[in-house]
Amino acid sequence: MNKQLEQLLVDNPEVYKALNIIALEKQEFKTMSYYTRMINKYMDSSVNGMEVFKQFVEAEIFERKIMYECEEENYRAEVLEKNCENCKQKVLEHEYEDMFMPIYHVDLSKHNENLLSDYFDADSQIVMNDLQKNIGKTIPFVGSGISKTAGLPLWLEMFKIARNSIPKDFLPYFDMEFESKDVDRIIESIKKVHPLISDDKDLKKEIIIPQVKSKVTNDALLNSVMPEILSLGSEYIITTNYDNLLEKTSRILELDYEESRSIDSFQGFESLEDSNYIFHIHGVIDKFDSMVVTNKDYENLYDSEEKKRILAGLINQHSMLFLGFSMNDAYFSNEFGKICDSNRGYCTNYYVMINGDRQKKDELLKTSNVRFINIKAEDFEIKKQYKFMCDYISGNIFIK
Numbered sequence: 001m002n003k004q005l006e007q008l009l010v011d012n013p014e015v016y017k018a019l020n021i022i023a024l025e026k027q028e029f030k031t032m033s034y035y036t037r038m039i040n041k042y043m044d045s046s047v048n049g050m051e052v053f054k055q056f057v058e059a060e061i062f063e064r065k066i067m068y069e070c071e072e073e074n075y076r077a078e079v080l081e082k083n084c085e086n087c088k089q090k091v092l093e094h095e096y097e098d099m100f101m102p103i104y105h106v107d108l109s110k111h112n113e114n115l116l117s118d119y120f121d122a123d124s125q126i127v128m129n130d131l132q133k134n135i136g137k138t139i140p141f142v143g144s145g146i147s148k149t150a151g152l153p154l155w156l157e158m159f160k161i162a163r164n165s166i167p168k169d170f171l172p173y174f175d176m177e178f179e180s181k182d183v184d185r186i187i188e189s190i191k192k193v194h195p196l197i198s199d200d201k202d203l204k205k206e207i208i209i210p211q212v213k214s215k216v217t218n219d220a221l222l223n224s225v226m227p228e229i230l231s232l233g234s235e236y237i238i239t240t241n242y243d244n245l246l247e248k249t250s251r252i253l254e255l256d257y258e259e260s261r262s263i264d265s266f267q268g269f270e271s272l273e274d275s276n277y278i279f280h281i282h283g284v285i286d287k288f289d290s291m292v293v294t295n296k297d298y299e300n301l302y303d304s305e306e307k308k309r310i311l312a313g314l315i316n317q318h319s320m321l322f323l324g325f326s327m328n329d330a331y332f333s334n335e336f337g338k339i340c341d342s343n344r345g346y347c348t349n350y351y352v353m354i355n356g357d358r359q360k361k362d363e364l365l366k367t368s369n370v371r372f373i374n375i376k377a378e379d380f381e382i383k384k385q386y387k388f389m390c391d392y393i394s395g396n397i398f399i400k
Contacts, residue, residue: 001107004059009111015052017391018042023108023398029065029099061104068096109400116392116399119385124373131321131350131373132393138319138350140229141339142239142246143332145324145354149383150216150224150245154326156181158211162190162197184295200294208293212243212285221249225383228390229323230255236277238314240292240325240332242285246278263307264290279314302338315339319347322370323386327353327360340369352389354382 009016018039032053040049056062066077070086080092116125131138144155153161159178166174170193177189190197196206221227226249229237237246237257250257256276262284281301283290292301301307320339325332340349349370353361356374375385391397 001111002059002061002104005061005104005107006111008055008059008061009108013387014043014047015039017396018052019056019102019104019108020112020391020396020398022102023105024396027101027105029063029067029101032098032100035062035100057100061102061107062100063103065099065101066091066096067099068094070094105398105400108398112397112399115388119376119388121374121376124375127350127371127373128389128392130348130371131319132395134319134348135232135393137317137347138232138321139234139315140232140237141320141322142229142237142241143322143324143326144241145326145382146225146229146239147241147243147245148324149386150220150226152214152216152243152245153211156183156186156326158208159183159186159190161211162194162207165196166190166193167195187294200297201288204288204291204293208242208291209285209288216245216248218248218252221245221252223383224249225386225390227253228387230257232390232394236279236314238279238281238320240280240282240335242280242283242291244278244284244286250278260284262287262290263301263310266310281311281314298335302335311339317347320349322349322351325351327357352386 009019018041021042022035022038032050035053035056036049038049039052040047043049043052057064066080068075068077068084068091070084073086075085075091077091077096080090080096082091083089084091084094120128144152144158148154156178163171163174163178174189174193177185180186187200187203190203190207191199194206197203224245226246230246230250230253239246244260247257247260257278259275259277260280261277262280264283264287280290282292285291292298322336325336336351347369350373351370352373352375354375354377356372361372373389375382375389377385388397
């Protein structure tokens with residue numbers, strides 16, 4: 001591969017995206033201003049698109065031709081000093097314009113194929129192709145792993161902070177309960193030994209709310225995978241998260257996902273028409289009593305016929321794309337089956353795993369209409385993989 005092209009692809013995700021979009025266009029000669037506009041669309045506003053395009057030309061990844069006009073006919077030349085084919089005068093004495101065509105398609109395709117192989121297993125590539133065809137009727141279903149990419153803790157990690165205020169004598173007991181990864185057991189252990197927490201209300205106030213409300217900068221949001229999820233263009237997004245990071249990201253990007261909705265404040269499906277929204281099925285941080293935390297909260301959610309009707313209405317006849325969930329979370333595993341059952345027989349659901357466990361996968365397959373995308377990752381470094389996946393299923397990755 002051209003070394004300069006390789007550097008461009010690796011150094012800046014925005015440049016990489018622009019080069020993919022350009023490669024997906026019809027291969028023909030176009031003006032510098034055309035490519036500059038396209039680059040500006042995908043680059044930060046502080047970046048000069050023309051300067052970036054000049055870097056592309058210097059890297060010799062575009063072929064240059066001179067288009068000129070003579071007696072109302074268009075001609076092509078390689079140098080201005082050449083004589084016109086028609087009138088025999090120098091090309092530079094005519095009206096002319098530099099035109100460019102990308103010639104990096106083969107190298108980019110090979111680069112993308114390598115990334116696809118590095119980031120996902122072979123089964124996942126097939127599932128992603130299926131999802132790409134189905135993306136128009138797929139709804140993102142977002143868990144805590146997505147907020148983690150912006151700096152918030154995972155669901156289980158959130159409870160670990162309780163350890164800082166537990167008396168030393170009780171730490172072995174708490175550590176043993178935390179090791180079980182059973183949320184109910186962990187919560188009960190906190191209530192027993194934490195001096196400031198005796199009930200669910202205290203748990204929300206002392207443990208959950210301060211962490212969910214911790215300040216997340218605009219840069220952190222833009223560097224998370226939330227922009228890519230919003231870019232999928234779904235009419236709405238469902239989430240189990242209490243935070244409003246998706247809404248904040250939408251405002252930064254000037255998108256339409258302005259409204260937060262929850263089951264507790266639901267006013268009928270007619271209120272959801274003609275608006276893009278984020279639906280928080282486990283409640284929102286600003287409405288204390290709406291937050292689903294304990295097993296009892298889950299039971300209240302799924303035993304309520306009214307709430308089941310609302311959930312079924314959101315999910316029915318849509319495919320779900322589950323992002324940011326752990327198979328080790330017993331709460332979610334139970335919830336997952338109920339959610340998938342709501343649209344079984346109508347749509348295929350998709351679940352994104354991180355270093356997936358085949359046994360866990362098979363357990364979920366017994367109860368759910370679901371296909372799996374398995375991300376290969378180390379130490380939760382998943383932003384590149386998620387961004388690539390979202391671009392791929394949106395049709396924005398060039399592979400010949």
